[in-house]
Amino acid sequence: MNKMKIKKNNKLSIIFIIGLFIILVVIDKLFSMFDPVASLEVFYKNDFEKTWLSHQDNKEEIERIYDKVFFGNSTVIAAYAEEKSISGYVNMGMDYATIKDLLEILEGEFVQITDELVLGINYLTFLDTFDTNPSYIWHKKPWEPYLYFHRDRLHSFITEGIKNVLVRESFVTVKYTDLNKYYYYGVLSDKELNEKIEIHGKKYWSISTSEYQENMVALKYIIDYCNQRGVRLRCVWMPWNPYVDKPVNVLEVEEQVNQILEQAGIEVLNLSNNFSRESFHDLGHLNYATGRNKFMGVIDEWLSQ
Amino acid sequence: MWFLDANTLFLISAAVILIGFMRILNQTFQLNLPIKYIMPFVEVGVIYYIDSKLAIFYMVYIVITYLLGVLLYKAKIFRKTLFFICCVIACIPFFLNRMPALGIENINFLIIIGISYCMLKVIDTYFVIYYGELKIKLLVYINYILFLPVFTSGPIHRFQDFKKSLKYPLHIDGVLIAQSIKRLIRGLFKKLVMAEICMLIFQQLLSVESCWYVSWGIILLSYLILWLDFSGYSDIAIAFGNIAAIRVPENFKHPLRSASMTQFWRNWHVTLSDYIREHIYIIVAKKKLNKFKSGLLAFLTMSLMALWHGFNFNFIISGFYLGMILFFENIFKLTTVNRKKVNKVYFYSRCFITNLLFAINTLIFTLSEPAEIFKVIKGLLIF
Structure with a gap:
């Protein structure tokens, strides 16, 4: 009798374990399918999600297929005014974006590009050790549950909600409806620029080209990807502030990238030396009032070709 | 606390599941996998992955302390002196880790996770x-020191208990795994959800103007936060221990049912208070003590326990406060209350007072600034 009871308990426990596992997997799949963090306005959006959401025609489904894409880091956000462009390129500028990010976006089919891709590049787009935004969806490992991957935003949503309730406000007081990315206003003074130069000098300008190789390999993969799918690929070297000369390692990176692009026969537009200091906010970001307009004057015709 | 870092939690889960799986294989197929030998590699591997310097430190620490143990075992003369020296040497990293509290700048490599417990x-x-x-066998010793579920924050295993559990591991079956998973979920829920929500309310109360009921609210929440946080952590450690088939001692045994502070410490963070009390008693209390000496011993226990938590003014005050309560309980023979021999009202009143006195002490852990603690205490007098 006792043995029978033990056996029954054991059986029930195994059912519990398997049942719990199935429930967790189903819940995770449902969350992943509906992706509330990316689609609901109550959560802060990263630049990639802003690109998604600002191009969705159908409210129910997020648009993932684009004809023409202008990809790059925050320098692309600052420079390319999609709303003023006649070229029809989607601004896929994202803070801290590298070429590896683009490869992951394409391989993971988070976005599909059908016709044309332009890469807005500078040396940081190729830096392997460059910081990244951990909330970008391609950083999610296959074994990471949805709620765990988005824990930072969920945590702040819940804690802020509880704080609101404690002061007798409604649970949600802030909605992130603004899908504009971060723009750069004004021109930094000499002192501020010198401080930036010092920081960049320490952080980036002494790194050897060996720290850029993974992104260069990723560039080759993207060239292959575009060739295989008949996507026209072009590159733009993004503007550099003439207030400071390009450091040696930046020039070396540019040279190596140019070699890859030349070998693959990729069309390149070099705008790195075309802008005066007044067009910049800092060292690489064009300012909203002047630089952005000047950039559009140059780039839009080229993009439309 | 390692279980708060998701990557570390994942790694420890993987490690204990691996050990548990090997035990199941041994149980079911009589494979005789050398788990005792595999465990140290898994443990060092996990620690190395988390922090390579930490793994190197512990390997060196284990070798040195083990060799000292061998020396102590073999010593024929000056055993007492050697025993004292061994204990002091084992404590050196702990004190080096606490250097900033003594006003001495810390050296980076001396930030040693888990040393308070390993010591x-x-x-x-x-x-x-x-x-x-x-x-002492080296293999058992390594497993004892590095056992991952209790590595950073206890509960504190006794060597003999751990050795026994390693030799006669728990029988893993569906019931044990299901119980462990439930306990793991409970622990994570207490620590990551309940404690967090209570902390938000606690912070909200701190910003409210002081008065007696606000202060009592803060004090009770402080108690609750500490219990949720620490017992949640212990639940996780015990659950992981069970999955690896190693019995981990309970750390909390219904502290609300403690009618005196002496009894309270047998129900709250049990493994630490038992550890300190018993180790001190072994040294100094071989003979029967009078109530004054018992009181002093209790005071010493509390002071040591408070200093173990941290070398700062708050903990010194905490040690003194708790030590004085225990001292007076000993002097006035209030140390134990037999539930069966007293009426319910008296028993529960004593439980209430004991827990209230301890709740005030928890402010040391939940508020770092003495001025904040003082503000809450002062608020008790504002009607």
Whole structure:
């Protein structure tokens, strides 16, 4: 009798374990399918999600297929005014974006590009050790549950909600409806620029080209990807502030990238030396009032070709 | 606390599941996999992955402390002096880790996770060697020090208990795994959800103007936060221990049912208070003590326990406060209340007062600034 009871308990426990596992997997799949963090306005959006959401025609489904894409880091956000462009390129500028990010976006089919891709590049787009935004969806490992991957935003949503309730406000007081990315206003003074130069000098300008190789390999993969799918690929070297000369390692990176692009026969537009200091906010970001307009004057015709 | 870092939690889960799986294989197919030998590699591997310097430190620490243990076992003369020296050497990293609290700048590589607990385990091993005159096997010793579920924050295993559990591991079946998963979920829920929500309410109350009921609210929440946080952590450690088939001692045994502070410490953070009390008693209390000496001993226990938590003014005050309560309980013979021999009202009143006195002490852990603690205490007098 006792043995029978033990056996029954054991059986029930195994059912519990398997049942719990199935429930967790189903819940995770449902969350992943509906992706509330990316689609609901109550959560802060990263630049990639802003690109998604600002191009969705159908409210129910997020648009993932684009004809023409202008990809790059925050320098692309600052420079390319999609709303003023006649070229029809989607601004896929994202803070801290590298070429590896683009490869992951394409391989993971988070976005599909059908016709044309332009890469807005500078040396940081190729830096392997460059910081990244951990909330970008391609950083999610296959074994990471949805709620765990988005824990930072969920945590702040819940804690802020509880704080609101404690002061007798409604649970949600802030909605992130603004899908504009971060723009750069004004021109930094000499002192501020010198401080930036010092920081960049320490952080980036002494790194050897060996720290850029993974992104260069990723560039080759993207060239292959575009060739295989008949996507026209072009590159733009993004503007550099003439207030400071390009450091040696930046020039070396540019040279190596140019070699890859030349070998693959990729069309390149070099705008790195075309802008005066007044067009910049800092060292690489064009300012909203002047630089952005000047950039559009140059780039839009080229993009439309 | 390692279980708060998701990557570390994942790694520890993987490690204990691996060990548990090997045990199941041994149980089911009589494979005789050398789990005792595999465990140290898994443990060092996990620690190395988390922090390579930490793994190197512990390997060196284990070798040195083990060799000292061997020396202590073999010593024929000056055993007492050697025992004392061994204990002091085992404590050196702990004190180096606390240097900033003494106003001395810390050196980066001396930030040693888990040393407060590992030091106690090493000292317990020396007690076993010195008083029990037992030879310690290196393999058991390594497993004892590095056992991952309790590595950073306890509960504190005794060497003899761990050795026994390693030799006769728990039988893993569906019931044990299901219980462990439930306990793991409960622990994570307490620590990551409940404690967090209570902390938000606690912070909200701190910003409210002081008065007696606000202060009592803060004090009770402070108690609740500490219990949720620490018992949640212990639940996780015990659950992981069970999955690896190693029994981990309970750390909380219904502290609300404690009618005196003496009894309270047998129900709250049990493994630490038992550890300190018993190790001190072994040294100084072989003969029967009068109530004054018992009181002093209790005071010393509390002071040591508070200093173990941290070298700062708050903990000194905490040690003094709790020590004085225990001292007076001893002097006035209030140390134990037999539930069956007293009426319910008296028993529960004593429980209420004991827990209230302890709740005030928890402010040391939940509020870092003495001025904030003082503000809450002062608020009790504003009607």
